[in-house]
Amino acid sequence: MIKRTINDAAGLSGIDCFLFDMDGTLYLGNDVLPGARELIELLHAQNRKAVYITNNSSRSDADYVRKLNNMGIRSTLDEFFSSADAIAYWLSENHPGARLNVLGTDSFKGFLAERGFRIVDEYTADPAEKPDFAVLGFDTSMTYDKLRIFCDYVTDGVRYIATHPDMVCPAEHHRSIPDAGSFMLLIEGATGRRPELISGKPSPAMINIITKKLGVSKSRTAVVGDRLNTDIMSGINAGTKTVCVLSGETDLALLRSSEVAPDYIFDSVLEIYENLKNSR
Numbered sequence: 001m002i003k004r005t006i007n008d009a010a011g012l013s014g015i016d017c018f019l020f021d022m023d024g025t026l027y028l029g030n031d032v033l034p035g036a037r038e039l040i041e042l043l044h045a046q047n048r049k050a051v052y053i054t055n056n057s058s059r060s061d062a063d064y065v066r067k068l069n070n071m072g073i074r075s076t077l078d079e080f081f082s083s084a085d086a087i088a089y090w091l092s093e094n095h096p097g098a099r100l101n102v103l104g105t106d107s108f109k110g111f112l113a114e115r116g117f118r119i120v121d122e123y124t125a126d127p128a129e130k131p132d133f134a135v136l137g138f139d140t141s142m143t144y145d146k147l148r149i150f151c152d153y154v155t156d157g158v159r160y161i162a163t164h165p166d167m168v169c170p171a172e173h174h175r176s177i178p179d180a181g182s183f184m185l186l187i188e189g190a191t192g193r194r195p196e197l198i199s200g201k202p203s204p205a206m207i208n209i210i211t212k213k214l215g216v217s218k219s220r221t222a223v224v225g226d227r228l229n230t231d232i233m234s235g236i237n238a239g240t241k242t243v244c245v246l247s248g249e250t251d252l253a254l255l256r257s258s259e260v261a262p263d264y265i266f267d268s269v270l271e272i273y274e275n276l277k278n279s280r
């Protein structure tokens with residue numbers, strides 16, 4: 001076990017707000033990881049904030065509340081933040097009411113429609129009806145027609161943005177399924193274009209919005225996650241503390257070969273719990 005800081009307990013005890021990745025950090029697939037329930041209870045008892053951040057834009061925040069609560073991890077809707085929330089926030093701030101062609105689930109499209117955006121599903125060459133943005137999410141209900149229309153708009157020069165760059169998403173039985181990043185490559189192959197903005201990790205957008213909303217300082221905020229290139233990089237890009245757990249995608253060999261250096265490294269959230277339990 002390597003640790004890059006000498007006194008982990010002292011370092012983490014100064015953190016008021018923990019931003020948790022979920023899969024590989026608090027649970028694996030449908031199985032809660034050891035220490036996850038205990039750590040979240042402890043954070044509440046110690047008057048620290050626990051917030052859950054996910055790049056997955058195929059499921060709603062309410063789906064995640066249900067999932068965590070079913071695992072015995074106490075959580076409420078206002079503690080969740082996804083790449084979908086972040087892209088909606090960016091669009092609302094900069095382009096309220098924009099017309100959007102969306103490569104995403106009905107849940108994601110409904111979420112955007114509720115926030116005042118107009119969803120354009122069909123292809124139109126009429127400049128007055130054309131979408132302002134082509135928005136790539138994690139579309140688990142993709143069809144060739146949807147993909148073709150999306151690529152047509154991107155080829156036409158419609159502004160192209162995306163929720164997250166993950167190539168695969170963990171699935172049951174230790175398998176993974178193609179995620180938005182894989183489709184980004186496909187779209188680039190077909191159109192020659194990459195998105196101009198990606199709202200999810202490793203972009204700092206989600207963290208910037210959350211720390212502003214909650215009024216917590218970044219020096220007293222830590223991102224906890226299992227992926228170096230997304231979770232840990234988002235914290236580094238945002239200027240928060242970073243905590244890598246080895247319960248998911250990253251192992252010691254990967255850590256040693258990577259240039260991404262988290263502030264703290266723990267085997268799992270159980271170790272964070274052990275470190276924090278006598279700190280307040």
Ligand SMILES: [Mg+2]
Pocket residue numbers: 021022023024025225226227248
């Ligand atoms: Mg993860």
